[in-house]
Amino acid sequence: MASKRAPRRKASGTSGKRDRPPARVVSVAGVRLTHPDRVYWKDAGITKRMLAEFYAEVWDWIRPHVTGRVLALVRCPAGASSECFFQKHASAGVDTEHLHLVPERGSKASISIDRLSGLIALAQGGSLEIHRRGSTAERLEDAERLVFDLDPGPGVEWKDVVAAAREVRKRLAKHKLTSFPMSTGGNGLHVVVPIRPAPWDTAKEFCRAIAQEMAAADPGRITATVKKSARRGRIFVDYLRNSREATAIVPYSTRARPGATVAVPLAWDELSGRKADNTFDMDGVRRRLSRLRHDPWQDFARSRRTLPKSKP
Template identity: 40%
Template sequence: MSGTAIDFEGVRLTSPDKVLYPEQGVTKLALAEYYRAVAPAMLPHVADRPITLVRCPAGQEKTCFYQRHAGSGVSDSLGQVVVPGFEEPYLYLRDAAGLFALVQMGVLEIHPWGARRDRPDRPDRVVFDFDPGEGVTFADVVAAALDMRARLGRLGLVGVCKTSGGKGLHLVVPIERRHDYPEVKAFAKAVSEQAAREMPERYLTRISKAERVGRILIDYLRNDPTSTAIAPYSTRARPKATVSTPLDWSEVTPGLDPACFTIETVPIRLQGLGDPWASVGDIRQRLPR
């Protein structure tokens, strides 16, 4: 079957039994089936946005590379958008067929912009990425996310939380499209640096591995077109076939285990619990002056 192409929801999928995650035995076809299952919950957060991709054509354990621009030979299931300031067009997803086209390309990570293609200079979300250093437990990361939720709450802002698919958490603040990228990044930087000043033993904002032992990096640099965060429900190019998974705040507790959210478990979770971020699009708020 490895040399046989199949039609998957209208998208040509070659070598459907190629193993992309050796440890779990996850094949290209299984990955396409995963995205079919999560597409209704995922697409509101990735469709019509320029995307950066991590492609691993030979699978998770082999060489992977970033792709920011469309290039040649792109599937008709994907769109292309010209973004001012960039010479080459970016790819974007229209629908679930685009997700399956990315599987065909060997994409294991999808990183959408924080802005939509019709107004690529106006983000509609702020991202705080909590990245633990050596010696930091996941319970510490949970405490950091809850602390940031409280800080943002004092500013009148509501945020949502998801696993990163790795060792961290992402706190995402939906906003109206009234601020440009520099404004959004400056806000994220100011809030992050205030937390680091008040609790220097716990947080830092400088990307320095030597300084991160025992502390959590609050990475505000994700609020930039060329430094995006992993999409909700995207897989990661890492062992275990983990997935960046939206959470309800009631789940963000010291006992939370991010390794539980995988290609196999997340579709079952969606069927049983629904999508914790289903109402994110209804949140209307703007950054404080």
């Protein structure tokens, strides 16, 4: 995978913390960072500048998943331990030098980026999580990827989450659809499916049918019901991320969670060896990318197939 360079590891430890002289204003990828030493994750000691530099290091890996897509943001201007909010549309005073506005229905506009400076601008604005829709910015009415979010309820073991992900994969393969697993930076897994553009109604109905079939086949372990009371001891196969304005976490995005965990694409044969906590931090991602011989999702774009016209 010659086009991608593994990020250089710049510090030891697990938090991504580095010794830096205090600075009031710095620039990363041509973007001016104000208050670069503002701490975004207190428990890990990670600052705004560290987040921006991390994104610059992993740009080759995250780029295919964020450029030309409609993005939504979890913004925590004062850091992950302070007030955060989910932003789906552009706000007043948006940085149009580095960010693009995507016209929406009515008077609203969404955000898109096409280069590294856009990603750094999001870090400057306190975006600790980056989510994306399942469409491109140019074709909002059609899905180009599906996401099955496997969300374990209380009492569910990691091996059961892995088994559920493999069951999703098996059912998709019957329709000649290729799927790719991702650690979300939390307790669950995403199974992501590249597809040829399809209407949102078709995409959502297909995913709903897969989830409901799994729940019917193994009701003791799987549920397709949103109610939290139905999730205890079960895995919720969340198909609801497959609608026009629904979003899912972007590969290699940080999370506004303790430890500044990161969503990381995986290969299927890696799942059994993952720890139950299923998380990477920034330095863990650096070490991983320095060791990888190829991107586990390198075939993602060329694996697109057409959704079946009828229900599974």
